[in-house]
Structures are given as structure tokens and as C-alpha cells.
Amino acid sequence: MENAKNPAISEDKSANSVQDNNKDNLSELKLTVSPHIKSSLTTKGVMLDVIIALIPTLAAGAWIQGPRAFLIAFTGVLSSVLAEYLYNRFMKKPNTIGDLSAAVTGMLIALNMPVTIPLWMVVVGSVFAIVIVKQLFGGLGRNFANPALTARIFMLLSFPAAMNNFVMPFQWKSSSEIVTTATPLYTLYEAFKSGSPDSFLTAAKDFPSLTSLFLGQMQGTIGEISALALLLGFIYLLYRGVIRLSIPVSFVGTVAVVMLIAGKGSLNFVAGQILSGGLLLGAIFMATDYTTSPMSIKGKIIFGIGCGLITCFIRLFGSLHEGVSYAILIMNIFSPFIDRLTRPRPFGQTKKGGKAHAKA
Amino acid sequence: MAKTKVSPLETFSKGFVKENPVLRLVLGTCPALAVSNTMVSAIGMGIATIMVLVMTNTIISALKKVIPSKVRIPAYIVIISTMVTVVQMLVKAFLPVIYDALGVYLPLITVNCIILGRAESFASKNSVALSILDGLGMGIGFLAALFSISLIREFVGGGTILSGIQSLLPFLSGSSFNGVDVASAVSQYTALEPIKIFILPAGGFMVFGFLMALVNRINHKKGKPSVELGCGSCKACDKEAK
Structure with missing residues (x-):
């Protein structure tokens, strides 16, 4: 017996000595938790x-509202990156x-501003987004x-x-004074209140045609106007696989369905609601x-539907006419709970959490 | 629990920074956030609270042998609400503008945790003189916290400092001084304007958080071991410890 044991011990010893020899090499190896699939997707690449x-x-935005948009974007990016640094x-x-995440935040902040915004306000918003x-x-x-979104709300409350x-649109090109009219969202709100949205919209003179809404020839912030872009x-x-369809489609889809009901079947009304305001910018x-949206597909769809419903309620019944940013912020706060409710079932477990029994 | 002797001076001064009721003990945050959007109402609230706190600490300390331990909380509340009513009537009579500005928060001093907290953890165990010092120190700490929160909120959010001070100090009413309007003075030269969110509740929470972090940092820098905060010294915990 002892003889039989001995080789094992000597083997252990030799294994130990091998380990000792390799210690320096082993310490250079990285130990990480699964999954071990290597992907080219990095934070920097995504951003x-x-x-x-x-x-x-x-x-x-710059083409329609003037080259000052570039200045605002530059200020937003620069102040965000500087604040982070x-x-x-x-x-x-x-x-x-x-x-590059700070640069994205700065860019999004800039796209959420009207082109006339004083630059120091952009800086205040960027610092708020990055630091706070x-x-x-x-x-x-x-x-x-979402930092950029919260900064937008911060600025809406601070500098109404x-x-x-x-x-x-194109006011920067013309020298003559142009009278600003009601924003499309306000006209849509009036149309909803009038009771017959379709006839109200066709009668409204200052409501842009659907083509101009799609191309972005309307009033709005730098980034939200052009649906095409x-x-x-x-x-x-x-195409790059950075985002999936689930959130944008469920968000915009919910808005479309609710607005179809609210607009009494008026397609003009639905298209106007989708193309004007920050809906597409927010949804995409x-x-x-x-970070601030649920992880599973099911969770993402719940998140999108929630965003859509809150947006519609604020647009139709609120005093703001625009509710995309508040809707997303509210759902941001809910997303950990959505994640908990929609935790995917591990492979091989039943719905109640027990082990699945193979049916013999 | 072995108690270390605390000097009268420390009894008085601990409420300023080390055990600041709002920023360290996190008591009385409701009035601290609700009335701190203007400096005048914050100072009014601070002074009213100091008056109530000193009076209740005095009375409760004097009656500590008379009040039976089992009904002490109702007894304290009766004393506190009496004093709050007195202060409320005084403010209503002499400073009607402040009375309107404070609104429901003035009678709500009754349920301000600082006052019951000091009664329970200090006045019911210490002499009258020390209790007065404690009440005064804690009250000044409360006033200081409200003053700093409201200074930042009113300046950043409204662009003014001590706006409407005449309603707090009636003897100023003859003079032309009624607060400093920084915003309109600055607006002639630059495009700067107040960041209005700081007047709103959201800004109040932000300023509150920043000041809390600042006070914690000051306390950590001193290198002293962290003080036992909150209700550690009150009777309920004593019993549990035993």
C-alpha cells in the first residue's frame, strides 16, 4: 500500500514544483468569469x-437651422469630455x-438643444450630465x-x-424677419383637443406637410427635426449590431397605436406625432x-411600450406637448425592476424554478 | 455605556459641524428642503426652530424627574406642540409675510425630529443649563444648514441674495435695502441667467447632497474617529444594549 501511495505523493510534489516554476507565467494569465466568447465589440467601438x-x-440640423449647430455640437462635446477629464x-x-462615452453624451446634449441656445447653457448642461x-x-x-436625457430635462426646467x-427652417439663409409659428406638436395638441383631428390638420395652415416633416423642415431642436437623417x-x-430593433420599434409602435386611437383613425395625425418632436431621436x-434599459428582449419590449404610453399621455393630456424625455427617464428608473421581472429562465429549469424532469 | 464627560463648550458647539442636525444626523430634512428656496424663509424657519428647541429643552430638562418614563413621548410632544403654538402666534403677529411664506411648515416644527431627538437623547438626561446650550447649539446648526442651502439655491436658482429681507427684519423697512438682485445687475453685461432648477425641489435635493458630502469630508479630514450618530444614546437603544 505504501508503495502504491508513494508515486502519488511524488507526483504531487513534482506537480507542486512545476507550479512553482510556472508561477510567474501563471500570474500573467487573466482569470475572468464566463462568457468567454471574444467579441470585437468594445465600449470605444460602440461609442x-x-x-x-x-x-x-x-x-x-446644420443644413436646416444654420452652421451654428456645429458650434453647439463642438461646445457640447468639448465641455463633456473636459468635465469627465x-x-x-x-x-x-x-x-x-x-x-468616447463623454463625447457621445456631449453630442446628444447638443442635438437636444435649439440652435439659438447660449453656449454657456450647453456647458452647464454637459457638466451636469457628466458630473452629477x-x-x-x-x-x-x-x-x-441617461446623462444626456437628464441634462435635457435639467435645462428644460432651468432655462424654459x-x-x-x-x-x-432656413431662417439663417434669409435676411428678412420670419415670424415663428406654433410648433407642429402644439398644432397636433390643438387638433386632438378639437375633437376632429383630421379636418383640423388639413385646415391648419402652419402645419408642415408630411414630406417636410420627414425631411426636417420644421421647428425643433437641432437633432430631432430630420426623421430621414x-x-x-x-x-x-x-447594421453594426450596436442596437436592436426591440426598443425603438415597440416605443414608436406604441405611440402609433395610441395616436391612431386618439386621432380617430387619422393617418395624418399619427404621422405627425411620430415625425415631430423628439420621438425618433429619443427612441433610437x-x-x-x-446601462439604463433592460437586458432581455422581453424586458426591452416592456420598456419600449412603457416609454410609448407615457409619451402619449404627456403629449395628449399634459401641459407640455412633449413628453419623450420624461417618458424615457421614468422608464430608466423602472428598468432594474423590469430586469428582475423578466429574468430569463436558465436552461433546464421549469417555470417555477425547479429542475426539469425528463419524461421517461 | 460609559459616558465621557463633555465640556459645556463642546455641548454648545457640536451641533455646528460635527453633529450638525441636518447635514450629519439627517434630521429635520423636510423643512430643510421645503423652505430653503429663499433665504428669508429659511432664516425665519431657523430662528423659529431655535426658539422652540431652546424652550422645549429647558422645560423637558426641568421636568425630567416628573415625567414618567412610560409616557414620556406623549408628554414631550405636548410640551413641544405648546411651544410651537406660542412661536406660531408670535410669528403671525409680528412677521405676517414670513408666516405666509412658511405656511404649513411652521406648525410642522412640532414633528421636526431634531426637537424630539434632542429632548429624548439630551434634555431628559442633562441639567437645565446644559440643555439650553445643547438646544441653542443644535438650533444654530440647523439655522446654519438652512442658511447655506438657501444661499446656494437662491443665488444660483433665483439670482438674488436675501431678497425680501424687509419682511424678516421690519426695522429695515424704512431703508432702501431689500436684498441684492445679482441677476439683473449682471444681465446688463452678460447673457448669464439663473439656473431655475435650483429653486425647484430637485435642485434642493442636489444642493442638500452636495453640502452633506462637504460636511462629511470636513469631518473625515479632521482625522477623528467617526462619532456615533443618531439615536445611539437614547433610552430605547440603551435597553437593547443591556
Whole structure:
């Protein structure tokens, strides 16, 4: 027996000595939790894709509302990146501006502003988004709400006049004074209240045609006006696999269904509601934020439907005429709970959580 | 629990920063957030609370041997609400504008946790003189917290400092001084304007959080071991410890 044991012991010993020899090499190996599938998807890559997807929107905004849009975008990006850099520096944290997430936040903030906004307000919004909404909660991946979106709400509450100071399309090109008219969303709100939306919209003179709504020839913030440019970005993001269809489609779909009922079947009314205001910008670029939306497909659809319903209720019954940002913020707060409710069932378990029994 | 002797001076001064009732003990946050959008109402609330706190601490400390332990909370509340009623009538008579500005929060001093907290954890165990000092110190700490919150909120959110001060200090009513309007003075030269959200409740919470972090940082910097906060010294916990 002893003889039989001995080789085992010596084997152990030799194994130990081998381990000792390899210790230096082993310590260089990384131990990570599963999944071990390697993917080329990095934070930096995703953020770069989002920036690329936003470029048509920015270009359309600048074409319709004037080149000042570029200045605002530059200010937003610069102040966001600077705020992130200074915060990390001040709090002695590793520098995170390289992941480009601050640049995306700055770009989204800029796209949520009217083109007339004073630059210092853009800086205030960016600093608020980066420092208070993102970094104080732990940085990228730990923020409970979308920073750019919360900054928009912060600015809407802080500077109501400046945030609603819209220009008419191509006003920057003409020298003559152009009288600003009611925003499309306000006309839509009036149409809903009138009781017969379809006839109200055809009668309303200052309501843009569906083509101009689609191309972006209306009043609004820099980023929200051109549905065409937003859809280009959407297709790019889908093609690159950065976002999935579930949230945008369920969000916009819910709005379409509710508005079809509210508009008494008027397709004009539905198209107007979808194409005007921040719905597409919010549904494509803000609601799909990884950190603040649910993880499972089922959860994402619940999230999208919730966003759509709240948007409709605010637009139809609220005093604001626009509710996309509030809707997304509210659903951001709900998303951990949605995640908990829609936790996927592990393979091999029954619905009640027990082990599945093979039917013999 | 072995108690360390605390000097009268420390009894008085601990409420300022070390055990600031709002920013360290997180008591009385409802009035601290609700009335801190203007400095005048915040100061009015602070002074009213100091008056109530000193009077209740005095009376409760003097009656500590008389009040039976089993019914002490109702007894404290009766004393506190009496004092609040007195202060409320005084404010209504002499500072009607402040009375309107504070609204429901003035009678709500009755249920301000700072007052019951000090009665329970200090006045019911210490001499009258020390209780007065404690009440005064804690009250000043409360006033200081409200003053700083409201200074930031009114300046950033409204662009003014001490706006409407004449309603708080009636003897100023003859003079031309009625607060500083920074915003309209600055607006002639720059495009800056107040960030209105700080007047709204959301801004109140933000300022509150920042000041709390600041006070915690000051306390950590001193390198002292963290003080035992909250109700650690009240009778209920004593019993559990035993």
C-alpha cells in the first residue's frame, strides 16, 4: 500500500514544483468569469459607431437651422469630455475619456438643444450630465438615468425660455424677419383637443406637410427635426449590431397605436406625432442606452411600450406637448425592476424554478 | 455605556459641524428642503426652530424627574406642540409675510425630529443649563444648514441674495435695502441667467447632497474617529444594549 501511495505523493510534489516554476507565467494569465466568447465589440467601438450614426442628424440640423449647430455640437462635446477629464483628475480616478462615452453624451446634449441656445447653457448642461448624472453614480455603466436625457430635462426646467426658442427652417439663409409659428406638436395638441383631428390638420395652415416633416423642415431642436437623417443613423446602428430593433420599434409602435386611437383613425395625425418632436431621436439614441434599459428582449419590449404610453399621455393630456424625455427617464428608473421581472429562465429549469424532469 | 464627560463648550458647539442636525444626523430634512428656496424663509424657519428647541429643552430638562418614563413621548410632544403654538402666534403677529411664506411648515416644527431627538437623547438626561446650550447649539446648526442651502439655491436658482429681507427684519423697512438682485445687475453685461432648477425641489435635493458630502469630508479630514450618530444614546437603544 505504501508503495502504491508513494508515486502519488511524488507526483504531487513534482506537480507542486512545476507550479512553482510556472508561477510567474501563471500570474500573467487573466482569470475572468464566463462568457468567454471574444467579441470585437468594445465600449470605444460602440461609442464611435453612435457618433458616426449621429453625424447625418447633425449635418441635417446644420443644413436646416444654420452652421451654428456645429458650434453647439463642438461646445457640447468639448465641455463633456473636459468635465469627465477634470472629474477623474480631481477625484484621482483612472482617466476614462478614451472610451468616447463623454463625447457621445456631449453630442446628444447638443442635438437636444435649439440652435439659438447660449453656449454657456450647453456647458452647464454637459457638466451636469457628466458630473452629477454619470460620475457621481460611479461612471459609465453605473448611472441610473441617461446623462444626456437628464441634462435635457435639467435645462428644460432651468432655462424654459431659451430651450423653447426655435427658429423656422432656413431662417439663417434669409435676411428678412420670419415670424415663428406654433410648433407642429402644439398644432397636433390643438387638433386632438378639437375633437376632429383630421379636418383640423388639413385646415391648419402652419402645419408642415408630411414630406417636410420627414425631411426636417420644421421647428425643433437641432437633432430631432430630420426623421430621414435619424433613420439613416438607425439603419447604420442596426447594421453594426450596436442596437436592436426591440426598443425603438415597440416605443414608436406604441405611440402609433395610441395616436391612431386618439386621432380617430387619422393617418395624418399619427404621422405627425411620430415625425415631430423628439420621438425618433429619443427612441433610437436615448432609450437604447445599454446601462439604463433592460437586458432581455422581453424586458426591452416592456420598456419600449412603457416609454410609448407615457409619451402619449404627456403629449395628449399634459401641459407640455412633449413628453419623450420624461417618458424615457421614468422608464430608466423602472428598468432594474423590469430586469428582475423578466429574468430569463436558465436552461433546464421549469417555470417555477425547479429542475426539469425528463419524461421517461 | 460609559459616558465621557463633555465640556459645556463642546455641548454648545457640536451641533455646528460635527453633529450638525441636518447635514450629519439627517434630521429635520423636510423643512430643510421645503423652505430653503429663499433665504428669508429659511432664516425665519431657523430662528423659529431655535426658539422652540431652546424652550422645549429647558422645560423637558426641568421636568425630567416628573415625567414618567412610560409616557414620556406623549408628554414631550405636548410640551413641544405648546411651544410651537406660542412661536406660531408670535410669528403671525409680528412677521405676517414670513408666516405666509412658511405656511404649513411652521406648525410642522412640532414633528421636526431634531426637537424630539434632542429632548429624548439630551434634555431628559442633562441639567437645565446644559440643555439650553445643547438646544441653542443644535438650533444654530440647523439655522446654519438652512442658511447655506438657501444661499446656494437662491443665488444660483433665483439670482438674488436675501431678497425680501424687509419682511424678516421690519426695522429695515424704512431703508432702501431689500436684498441684492445679482441677476439683473449682471444681465446688463452678460447673457448669464439663473439656473431655475435650483429653486425647484430637485435642485434642493442636489444642493442638500452636495453640502452633506462637504460636511462629511470636513469631518473625515479632521482625522477623528467617526462619532456615533443618531439615536445611539437614547433610552430605547440603551435597553437593547443591556
